[in-house]
Amino acid sequence: MIMIIIIGVKKELDPKLLDKLEKAEYRITRQRRAVMKVMYEQKGAHLSAEEVLVAAREKAPNLGIATVYRTLDRLASMGILYKTEFNEGKYRYELADADLHQHHHILCIGCGKIFELEERLLDTLEQQLEREGFHIINHQLKILAYCPDCNKSRK
Amino acid sequence: MIMIIIIGVKKELDPKLLDKLEKAEYRITRQRRAVMKVMYEQKGAHLSAEEVLVAAREKAPNLGIATVYRTLDRLASMGILYKTEFNEGKYRYELADADLHQHHHILCIGCGKIFELEERLLDTLEQQLEREGFHIINHQLKILAYCPDCNKSRK
């Protein structure tokens, strides 16, 4: 079965990224800079810790996997990255892009095609929840479907 | 941070559950029956494999964890259960209830409160996608937020 996953990206994103970094991370090390760099360079990609490690080692040669995990999780808990699980048994990380207020990816795992959605489909729901007193920080949406091509060919 | 998770439950659900079971599962064993029983009894709950094991052992005393995994994954791939990940590093399974065409759970992991949503918030999006040729089987939605109480008390 072809799986399409739509990941809704959150709304709230502090523009003062670096402030946050300096305040919460305390130290901007070579390793952390390398990890950040990778995430920025691969904006829009969903990288596993292992993939980040490989890419970041070009900048910080003997970077360890533990540091990658530490850095990614820290950045995720600060809202700079999103941490998502695609039902493959491991987490993937993605840059939370300040430019895109709210965007959605569609990944067709089956045929590899990527679709983009600009729809702000959850606005109504979120407004409702906010009215009820919730304060929404982020959301994730996954959709399982046959993509048009696969849908056609399955008769 | 308080986390609220909304799980959207899928639309498409074959009413001929048992037919499916008999055709696809080949054999209805004591162990599988025990697992199914647990899932039916705890309709609405999100159970880990371990939790299913404990509950099902009351009916099938020396049930093994491997069988639980096998059965749960099989039922999930047949659309009888949903398999979801709550960012805690393991999967949880839930009965796909035929009665409820589309419902949403809100689990407040922080304070434990449970909210229910009747909103069919994704209808518009899904209709749009169907119009474009997709065939949607299922969706999952997670929302991170402060619940009203926690939002109040965080100043």
Add this chain to the structure above:
DNA sequence: CCAATAATGATAATCATTATCATTATGGTA
């Protein structure tokens, strides 16, 4: 430059899940 402390990397430990495989149970058939 030094001291206090945070960060790192190597590696062991953990935890959930999957694979293996010998044993057991099942359903169909003679």
Add this chain to the structure above:
DNA sequence: TACCATAATGATAATGATTATCATTATTGG
């Protein structure tokens, strides 16, 4: 009913991702 082919089970080893540990290294403020 007994037998056979085969599916299912359970115990356990293996795997893979993530986390914890800890000695060493790097950084910042004074």
